[in-house]
Structures are given as C-alpha cells and as structure tokens.
Amino acid sequence: MMTKKTEENIFKVLMVLSTSIIICGFLLIMGSVLIKGLPTLSIEMLTEVPQGGYYFGKGGGILNAIVGSLYLSLGATFLAFIVALPVSLFMNVYLINKNKLLNVIRYLLDLLWGVPSIVYGAFGFIIMVYFGLRTSLLAGIITVALFVIPIMIRAMDEVFKTVPRGLIEVAFSLGSTKSETAFKVFFKQVIPSVVTAVLLSFGRAIGDAASILFTTGYTDSIPTSLLEPTATLPLAVFFQLSSPIPEVQNRAYASALVLILIILIISLLARIISNKNNLKKFNIKNAVNKRFIYYKNIRNNYNLSYKKRRKSQQ
Amino acid sequence: MLACLLLVMTMPLLIGIGLFLKSTLLLDNNSIINLLFSKTWKPLNQNFGFYPFIISSIWVTLTAIIIAAPICLLTAIYLTQYSKKYFLKIMHPVIDILAGIPSVVYGVCGVLIIVPFVSTIAPIFGKQSSGYTILSGGIVLSIMITPFILNILIEIFRNIPDELKEASLSLGATKWETIKFVLIKKASPGIISSIGLGISRAFGETMAVLMVVGNVTKIPKNALDPGYPLPALIANNYGEMLSIPMYDSALMFGALILFVVVLFFNIISRLTITKLEIY
Numbered sequence: 003m004m005t006k007k008t009e010e011n012i013f014k015v016l017m018v019l020s021t022s023i024i025i026c027g028f029l030l031i032m033g034s035v036l037i038k039g040l041p042t043l044s045i046e047m048l049t050e051v052p053q054g055g056y057y058f059g060k061g062g063g064i065l066n067a068i069v070g071s072l073y074l075s076l077g078a079t080f081l082a083f084i085v086a087l088p089v090s091l092f093m094n095v096y097l098i099n100k101n102k103l104l105n106v107i108r109y110l111l112d113l114l115w116g117v118p119s120i121v122y123g124a125f126g127f128i129i130m131v132y133f134g135l136r137t138s139l140l141a142g143i144i145t146v147a148l149f150v151i152p153i154m155i156r157a158m159d160e161v162f163k164t165v166p167r168g169l170i171e172v173a174f175s176l177g178s179t180k181s182e183t184a185f186k187v188f189f190k191q192v193i194p195s196v197v198t199a200v201l202l203s204f205g206r207a208i209g210d211a212a213s214i215l216f217t218t219g220y221t222d223s224i225p226t227s228l229l230e231p232t233a234t235l236p237l238a239v240f241f242q243l244s245s246p247i248p249e250v251q252n253r254a255y256a257s258a259l260v261l262i263l264i265i266l267i268i269s270l271l272a273r274i275i276s277n278k279n280n281l282k283k284f285n286i287k288n289a290v291n292k293r294f295i296y297y298k299n300i301r302n303n304y305n306l307s308y309k310k311r312r313k314s315q316q
Numbered sequence: 317m318l319a320c321l322l323l324v325m326t327m328p329l330l331i332g333i334g335l336f337l338k339s340t341l342l343l344d345n346n347s348i349i350n351l352l353f354s355k356t357w358k359p360l361n362q363n364f365g366f367y368p369f370i371i372s373s374i375w376v377t378l379t380a381i382i383i384a385a386p387i388c389l390l391t392a393i394y395l396t397q398y399s400k401k402y403f404l405k406i407m408h409p410v411i412d413i414l415a416g417i418p419s420v421v422y423g424v425c426g427v428l429i430i431v432p433f434v435s436t437i438a439p440i441f442g443k444q445s446s447g448y449t450i451l452s453g454g455i456v457l458s459i460m461i462t463p464f465i466l467n468i469l470i471e472i473f474r475n476i477p478d479e480l481k482e483a484s485l486s487l488g489a490t491k492w493e494t495i496k497f498v499l500i501k502k503a504s505p506g507i508i509s510s511i512g513l514g515i516s517r518a519f520g521e522t523m524a525v526l527m528v529v530g531n532v533t534k535i536p537k538n539a540l541d542p543g544y545p546l547p548a549l550i551a552n553n554y555g556e557m558l559s560i561p562m563y564d565s566a567l568m569f570g571a572l573i574l575f576v577v578v579l580f581f582n583i584i585s586r587l588t589i590t591k592l593e594i595y
Contacts, residue, residue, distance in 0.1 A: 010492035017394035020387040021407075024466075027459050028410050031417065031425045038428060085320050092317035107325065109586060114327055116513065116582040117575065118520020120547045121331065124571035127554075128334045151324060181317075209418025212522035212547070216554050236420040240523065243424060258424045262417065269416050273409070 032262075039259030042252040048260070052222045064257050069224050070232035071261075073139060074214065075207035077228075078146035082154050082207075083200055085147075090158035091184040098170065108159070114152035119213040122149040127216040137219030140228040145217045149210060150203045157199035161192050194275050201272040205265050211236030235261045331575065339569035341561060351569065357533050364566045366573065368535045372450065372543030375536055376525060377518045379454025384462050385511050392469035397495060415463035423527030426456035431528055434540075443540045448530035451539040456528055457518045465514040468589075472506035473499065505588045512585030516578045522547035546570050 050063035097104050126145030135141045165188055173183040189196070211234070219231030220241065235257060242254035342351070342364065354365030395404050434455070435447030476499060484494040500507070530542025531552060550570050553563070 006490055006493070010490065013390070013492065014394075014398065017390045017398065020390040021394050021399075023387055024391055024414075024462060025407075025410065027462070028414055030429060031414075031421070031459070034425055034428050035421060085324065088317040088320045089324055092321050096317070105590070107321075109590070110325055110328065112586055113579060113582050114324075116516050116578060117328070117331065118517075118522065118547065118578055120520065120522040120550055121335070121571050121575045121578075124550065124568060125331045125334055128338055128568070148327070152327075155324065184317075205416055209416070209420070211418065211420050212551060215551055236418055236523070239420045239424060240527070243427065243527065255424065255428075258421050262421055265416055265418065266413070269412065 035255060035258050035262055038252070038255035040256075042256040043259055047253070047256055051224060064233075064235070064238050064253070064260070066222055066224050067233040067235045067238035067257065068260065070139075070218075071208055071235040071264075073225065074142050074146060074218065074232060074234055075204055077139070077143035078150055078207045079154075079200060079204045081143060081147035082150040082203060085151055086154040086158055087189075087196075090155050090162055091188060093155075093159060094162040094165070095170065095180055095184040095188060098167075108156070111152045111156050111159075115156060119149055119210050120215075123213040123216045126213065130217055136229070137217060137231045138229045139218065139225050139232045142214045142218035142232065142234075143228075145213050146207050146210065149213050150207050153206055154199060154203040157202060158196060161195040161199055162188060164195075165191055198272045198276040201268050201275070205268045205272075208268075209236060209261065209265055211240060235264075328579070332572075335568055335572040335575060339565050339572050342565040342569050345562075352573075355535065359560065359563045359566065362562060364562075364569075366546070366570065368533055369544055369546045369549050369570070370573070371535055372529070373519060373545040373547075375450045375539065375543055376453045376457060376529065376545050377515055379450060379539055380457035380461060380518045381511060381515055383454060383458035384465060384514060387458075388462055388465040388469055388510075388514075389507065392466055392473055393495060393499075396470055396473040397491070397499070411463045411466055414459075415467070419460065419521060419524040420527075422456055422460050422524040426452060426524060426528040430455050438540055441540060445540050446530070446542075448528060448542055449540050450529060450536050450543045453525045453529035453543065453545070454539065456524050457521055460521060460524060461514045461517050464517055465510050468510040468513065469503075469507065472503050472510070476502050505591065509585035509588035512581050512588070516581035516585070519581070520547060520574055520578050522551050526551055546574055550574075 047063040048068065049065055051066045052064070053062035093104060093107060097107075122145055126141060126148065129144065130137070130141040169187060169191065170183060173187045174180075178187070214234055215237065218234060218237075220233050220237055221231050222233070225232040239254050239257045239261065242250050242257060245251060245254075345362075346364065351364060351366055352370065353367050354363070355367045356363045356365045357368060395407055430452045431447035433447075434449055434452045435445050438445035438447070438449075480498055480502060481494055484498045485491070489497070525545055526548040529545060529548060531544050531548055532542040533544050534541070536543045550567050553567060
C-alpha cells in the first residue's frame with residue numbers, strides 16, 4: 003500500500019515541477035526581453051525613422067517598422083474580415099442543417115490553419131510573381147490575409163455557434179430571408195465577440211515574420227502607397243539582431259519589446275471586450291422578444307402601406 | 317457568400333498546385349529519390365540534395381517533442397485534476413500570452429538565454445559548442461509548441477465525463493490509479509493527436525529556429541551539432557531566388573515538402589480527434 007502513495011507523490015512532484023517549468027519559461031521570456039529592451043527604448047526609438055548610419059549604431063528609430071507593421075496588419079485583417087465574415091455566416095445560417103458538410107469544411111479550415119507560415123510566404127511569392135507585382139505592401143497584405151483567413155473564420159465560427167438556434171427559427175418564422183437573418187440578426191447579436199476574434203487575428207498578423215519575408219521587402223522610409231515596400235517590426239528585430247554591432251543588437255531587443263507590448267495590448271483589449279460581453283448574460287427570452295417586436299413593427303408597417311395602396315387603387 | 321466559401325475551400329489545393337508547378341522545373345531534371353536522399357547541396361553546380369535539411373528538421377522536431385510532450389501531459393493532468401480552480405484561471409492567460417508571442421521574440425529569447433546555456437552545458441558531454449545547435453533549436457521550439465499542445469490536452473481532459481472517474485473511484489481505486497488507468501486510457505487518442513499537431517507545428521516553424529540553430533549545411537550526428545532545417549533554408553535564401561531559376565524551383569520544392577509533411581501529420585491527428593469526439 004505504501005507504493006501506491008509513493009508513486010502518486012512522485013508524479014505529483016513531477017506535475018508541479020512541469021507546471022512551474024512552464025511558468026518559469028513564461029517569466030524568463032518576458033523578463034529577459036524587458037530587461038534587455040527597456041534601457042534602449044526611448045522616445046527617439048519610437049518617433050524617428052532610421053537615419054544614415056543607423057545600422058552602424060548612429061541615431062534614428064524604428065518608426066518605419068512600427069507604422070509599416072500596423073499598415074500591413076490592418077490591411078490584412080480588413081481583407082481577411084471581408085472574406086471571413088460571409089464565410090462564417092454562410093456556414094452558420096445556410097448550412098446549419100448540413101452537419102456532415104460543415105464538419106468537412108471545419109476540417110479543411112483546421113488543415114489550413116496548420117499550414118506553416120513560410121509555406122504561405124512561398125505561395126504569396128508565387129502569386130506576386132504571377133501578377134507581376136514587386137515586393138510591396140500590397141503583396142504582403144495579400145499574403146498575411148491568406149494566412150489569417152482560416153484563423154479568423156474558425157474564431158468567428160466558434161462565436162456564431164453560441165447563438166441559440168431558437169433565434170434563427172424565430173427570424174425564419176417571421177418571414178425574414180436567410181441573408182437578412184445572417185446580417186441583421188446573427189451578426190448584431192455577437193458583435194463584441196466578433197471584435198474579439200478580429201483582434202486576435204490582428205495579433206497573429208502583426209507577429210508573423212516568415213510569411214512576409216518574401217513579399218514586403220524592407221525600407222527605411224514609411225510607405226506612402228500600397229505598391230511600395232515596407233519595413234515590419236518582426237523583420238526589424240530579425241535584421242537588427244543579426245548585426246555584429248552591440249548597439250544595433252540592443253535596438254533589436256527594444257524592438258522586440260515594442261512588438262510584445264503591442265501584442266499584449268491587443269490581447270488585453272480582446273479579453274476586456276469578451277468579458278464585457280459575458281457580463282451582460284445572454285438572455286434568449288429578451289433577445290427573442292426584442293426581435294419579435296422588431297418584426298411585428300415591420301409587419302404592421304407593411305400591412306399599413308399595403309392597405310393604403312389598396313385604398314388608392316380603389 | 318458562397319464564392320468566398322469556395323475560395324477558402326480551394327485554398328489548400330491552390331497552394332499545393334502552385335508550389336508543385338513551380339517545382340516542376342527541378343523535378344524534370346532530377347529524380348525525386350535523388351532529391352530527397354542526395355547529400356550534396358551545391359546550387360551553383362545544380363546539385364540539390366535535400367537530405368541534410370530533412371534530417372536536421374527531423375532532429376529539431378523530435379528534440380522539441382521529446383521535451384515538450386511529457387511536460388505538457390503532466391501539466392495538463394495537474395491543472396485539470398489536482399489544482400484549484402483559481403489556479404487554472406491564472407494559467408489560462410499565461411498560456412494564451414505564450415501562444416501569442418511572435419516567433420521572432422522566441423528567437424530573441426533563444427539567443428539571449430538558451431544559446432549561452434547550451435554552450436555552457438556542452439562541455440559536460442565532452443563537446444565544445446558555440447551554443448547554436450540542434451538542441452537550442454529544440455528547446456526554443458518546445459517552449460513555442462507548449463501552449464499549443466497544452467490547450468488541446470486541457471480541452472480533452474475536461475471533456476472526459478465525470479461518471480467514468482466516479483465509477484473508478486467508487487470501485488476503490490485511488491485518485492492516481494484512476495488517472496493512470498481510466499483518464500489516460502480514455503484520452504490516449506487525444507494525447508497522440510495533440511502530439512501529432514505539435515509535430516506539424518514544430519516542423520514548419522521558421523524564424524525562431526532559424527535564429528538559434530546554426531545554419532550549417534551538414535548532416536548532424538547528435539543534438540549538439542549545428543543543423544539547417546528546411547524552413548530556415550527557404551527563409552535564408554529567398555534573396556537569391558529570383559536570380560537562378562533552378563534555385564528558385566528547388567526552394568519551392570522545399571516548401572512543397574514542408575507543406576506535404578505538415579498536411580500529412582495534420583490530417584492524421586485531426587482524424588483521430590474527430591473520431592474521439594464521435595465515440
């Protein structure tokens with residue numbers, strides 16, 4: 003009987019150990035970037051573009067990379083949103099009864115999610131060459147959008163799954179079309195969660211480096227049009243770190259810190275928004291009642307105008 | 317809406333076809349077996365042997381999985397079975413943030429912490445090393461895939477019905493016995509597929525590995541040798557891609573290999589998971 007307990011205890015110690023390894027890893031990563039990056043981080047870093055001799059340790063900052071990254075991921079998130087929203091709505095309104103087909107679609111999306119970003123990069127490069135584009139912001143946006151689309155669809159899909167089925171049925175039974183149901187009922191019901199999904203995808207888009215390595219190029223100036231190459235934060239970190247000069251390497255740490263801070267802010271925002279959404283607990287009765295009144299009004303108006311028309315015809 | 321859906325659905329096919337068409341130039345001039353198993357990589361002499369890169373990739377991935385899998389499994393069991401509720405609530409943001417950290421930052425941390433660490437422990441095994449080795453790549457990767465595997469495992473352990481546990485406990489088994497004989501057995505397909513997904517993630521990871529693994533075109537003999545995994549090869553040589561068509565084609569072939577391998581692992585693991593959900 004002693005052995006039973008000892009075995010359990012040994013494994014318990016191992017479990018606590020492995021949990022603390024993960025926590026330690028987390029703290030080490032955050033701590034090391036903070037300690038290394040903070041001393042170099044300055045207002046100058048954040049508000050100036052690189053000047054002549056920047057890569058030999060002279061003055062300047064990484065504003066070009068920060069702005070470039072924001073442009074790139076905003077564009078990519080927007081493009082992905084345009085594709086992802088209709089797809090996820092289509093899956094949850096039109097295909098709601100076709101479970102097998104839905105499973106196949108979700109399976110394919112998961113596969114797409116698993117494709118490494120460097121493969122997307124190579125594919126984006128092929129598209130870019132095919133359409134005769136040069137390395138530019140536009141090519142980068144398209145590549146990153148391809149990379150983000152499956153993530154965003156799956157996130158939104160999970161959100162739309164939580165909408166109670168009764169809501170669709172009520173909307174249908176009151177005579178609304180499927181696309182009306184999708185955009186006016188479904189989408190409105192879960193806007194905060196959709197925003198969370200978009201923010202998470204934005205975080206993904208801004209942090210990825212391998213997919214844009216081929217397609218965006220790198221410059222020291224802030225891009226003024228879609229067809230110009232642009233610098234991005236992850237690549238700025240990468241290039242600066244491979245420099246042999248210690249001052250430039252320190253700047254790489256500071257850039258990494260900026261990148262982490264942006265991502266932390268985004269995920270914090272996403273968390274706050276989704277928590278708020280959870281706070282006002284979803285109440286199906288209220289929601290259905292509200293919708294019912296809404297539709298009753300539409301019906302009444304319609305009937306009124308119908309009667310008026312009848313009268314005028316007579 | 318349908319058009320968008322169709323566009324997304326044909327994406328995997330499009331990627332595969334695009335990469336394949338680009339690599340036909342290389343495949344026309346070399347046999348596929350020769351490409352995969354030849355050991356000489358001299359692009360200027362038209363020698364494209366992917367063997368060293370494939371072996372390096374496998375080494376790095378295996379090291380990462382060997383480190384990450386037991387840690388994730390033990391942590392998942394601890395978090396779902398032993399720990400208090402609030403602790404899981406604290407851990408969730410930690411895991412999410414770990415998952416959200418960009419790979420470049422992992423690379424920076426690898427250069428800062430793990431490379432010096434490996435170079436100091438290397439003499440213990442009788443080796444001199446700069447620290448830029450397969451082992452460092454594996455360690456960095458293992459941290460990267462931990463949140464990914466852990467999330468799936470926690471989900472799986474949570475979804476096991478409580479009745480199973482209660483039945484086993486009521487028959488007089490201790491908590492640990494219940495975990496060992498009931499929970500792990502029930503979750504084993506899920507555990508295997510989560511590891512498969514971890515493998516596919518690790519195999520395709522680029523930037524972090526590229527920064528710490530050394531990038532020497534040589535077949536690694538042990539974990540303390542530098543390596544040159546496939547994604548790093550593609551990422552490092554993109555600049556020369558446009559100048560030599562054959563080289564371009566070879567790199568696209570590399571991407572194709574990557575795509576196929578990752579897809580393969582993904583398909584198998586996802587199938588196991590969906591089967592688990594049915595029964």
